[in-house]
Amino acid sequence: MNALPQRKPLGHEIPSWVRDGEIYFITICAENRAARPLIQGTIAHNLLESVAYLNDHDQWFARLFLVMPDHVHGLISFRADNSMPRRITAWKSFTTKQFGVKWQDRFFDHRLRRDESLDEKAHYIRMNPVRAGLVDAPEKWPHVLDGYKRLG
Known part of the structure; x- marks a missing residue:
């Protein structure tokens, strides 16, 4: 029997040739997704407050950060001197210690390129609760932070 090839995890370090301030589509999943841990009590609000603080x-x-019951999506820029993996790892560690959130070890990132539309990714993120059947319109989902607006 032939063994299947093992997938090599890709690193998250931003290459030196990528301009400072590029936008990344980020997804981070909770460890026990079935328990819907991110919308229990004040967890979602606390997560959004921590994002606003950063x-x-x-x-x-x-620019946009949305908390779903079992994962988060964000459109995030990082300074060149503040590495993406270190910043996300630090945020995950902080939210684990402060709010008890348990995250999966890894996260997904995708750099938006010139031919990709920021508006399309933002629409995808905002429609996530609608596609999941949690609300019937994106503006009804309370667990979102628009980076251009302040938390209410």
């Missing part, structure tokens, strides 16, 4: 302190810039 925005305010120039650690990253989340």
Whole structure:
């Protein structure tokens, strides 16, 4: 029997040739997705507050960040001197210690390229709760932070 090839995990370090401030589509999943841990109690609000804090302190810039019951999506820019994997790992660690969120080890990132539309990715993220049947319109989902707006 032939063994299947093993997938080699790709690193998340941003190559030196990528311009500072490029936008990344990020997905981070909770460990126990079936339990819907991210919308229990004040967890979603606390996650959004922590994202706003990082925005305010120039650690990253989340243009859009949405909390689903079992994962988060974001459109985030990172400064060249603040590596994406270190910043996300630090955020995950903080939210685990402060709010008890348990995350999967890895995360997904995709750099938006010139031929990709920021608006299309933002629409995809905002429609996520609608596609999941949680609300009938994206503006009804309460667990979202628009980086151009402040939390209410």
